[in-house]
Amino acid sequence: MIVILLGVISNDEKDLINRIFSKMNVKMYNISFNILRSHCDAEEAVAQTFLKITDHIEKISVLPCPQIEPYCVIILKNETMNIIRKRKKTVYVEDVDYFDHNNKSCDTEEEYLKTANKEKLLSCVNRLSDEEKNLIYLRFVNNMSFKHISELLDITEEAAKKRGQRILKKLRLYYEEGENNAQYN
Structure with a gap:
């Protein structure tokens, strides 16, 4: 959102970003949370999505109105997948402890x-x-x-x-x- 504060984009583009944010912020968070199951990661995905939307606002502004929402959801999906990829590379101590101390028989x-x-x-x-x-x-x-x-x-x-x-x-x-x-x- 720094780009908005610095005035690098036009007022029309600012209005479009604000409309997208108002309309889709909660929806995007819910979609991301349903996939990631982490509040922190869901917020990160939404934040990264809006940064990408801001970066590509010229492209988004020329889309027909019905295509803007799916375009933004696809950006969110890609950002969510990036977070999942990062997770795969990380092993959490809690996971190691779980597998070491799990008393259930594991086939x-x-x-x-x-x-x-x-x-x-x-x-x-x-x-x-x-x-x-x-x-x-x-x-x-x-x-x-x-x-x-x-x-x-x-x-x-x-x-x-x-x-x-x-x-x-x-x-x-x-x-x-x-x-x-x-x-x-």
């Missing part, structure tokens, strides 16, 4: 299979186009209805449902391809 093979299945599913999702990933993200990570997704993407609700069905079918196909390839190795 290593079962844990491995769960992890392998998640990784396989993630690799299948990574094969999707960005547009398909965004629809999956909105539907399953943000738990949005097809009606809301259709409004964000400026398409009919039926088109959103059909796209969702096609993407899930494609994911099943990718997943099964992976299983079939694993059988022959």
